[in-house]
Amino acid sequence: MSTAKTAFGQTVHHVELADWLTTAAEHHRNGCVMFDWLGVEDAGRPGAAGQRHAVFLHVIDPQTREGVMLRTEIGESDSLPGVAHLWKGAHWHEREAAEMFGITVDGEPEHLLLPDTFQGHPLRKDFVLASRVVRPWPGRLEPGEDNTSAPSRRRTAPPGVPDPSWGPRREEEQS
Numbered sequence: 495m496s497t498a499k500t501a502f503g504q505t506v507h508h509v510e511l512a513d514w515l516t517t518a519a520e521h522h523r524n525g526c527v528m529f530d531w532l533g534v535e536d537a538g539r540p541g542a543a544g545q546r547h548a549v550f551l552h553v554i555d556p557q558t559r560e561g562v563m564l565r566t567e568i569g570e571s572d573s574l575p576g577v578a579h580l581w582k583g584a585h586w587h588e589r590e591a592a593e594m595f596g597i598t599v600d601g602e603p604e605h606l607l608l609p610d611t612f613q614g615h616p617l618r619k620d621f622v623l624a625s626r627v628v629r630p631w632p633g634r635l636e637p638g639e640d641n642t643s644a645p646s647r648r649r650t651a652p653p654g655v656p657d658p659s660w661g662p663r664r665e666e667e668q669s
Contacts, residue, residue, distance in 0.1 A: 496564070506550075506563045514566050515575035518551060521562050522580045526553040529581030530561060534591045536619045537567055545570055547595055551577065551584075573598040594618075623654035 496507040496517055509517045530552040537548040551564040568574055576599050578585040588599045589606040596615035614621050 504563060506565050509564050509566045511566050511568055511572060511574070514549075514564070515577065517564060518553075518577045519580060521553060521564070525555040525557060526562050527581075528554040528556045529583040530554055532577070532584050532587035532591065534595045534597060534617070536595070536617070547597055549574060549591065549597070553581065568597060570596075573600055576600045619654075621654060622656040 496509040496513065498505050498507050500506075507517070531550075532552075533550045535548045535550070537546045547568050549566050549568055552561055553564075554561045566574075574588075574591070574597055576584070576588055578588055578601075586606070589604070591597045592599050593606050593608055594615055594617040596618065608616075
């Protein structure tokens with residue numbers, strides 16, 4: 495049903511999406527009744543940001559104090575079976591996953607953090623941060639941007655920074 499891999503002292507059970515709810519319910523029945531967290535990671539490989547997401551669920555057996563981590567991958571058109579009926583604390587995390595990453599969760603709840611009129615999913619790597627377009631980033635610049643060092647061979651932008659053709663120009667270019 496799942497493959498377990500251990501790294502850095504944490505065992506992660508890789509579960510197929512079709513077995514997600516069954517595996518979660520099995521761990522709940524076996525004593526993992528304490529919910530810790532449910533999180534999402536943009537599993538975007540180069541050129542595929544925002545197309546696949548990894549979903550993690552960490553629950554704990556309060557008797558043994560041992561945690562179990564489940565992981566599955568979900569595509570854009572897939573729907574994640576909700577686990578909030580097993581662990582009530584998962585409800586908030588599922589709402590966050592739906593709103594911030596655009597994941598469809600079965601029985602998807604109302605908005606959590608963003609207004610109804612907000613467009614996009616801000617925690618995805620393919621989401622363009624408008625503030626990085628309008629005003630230069632105040633922090634450390636990427637190699638080649640500060641004109642003090644040779645640019646790297648392949649220029650890459652950090653997540654959220656659009657290509658130069660996107661949107662309005664930076665402040666210094668407007669004058």
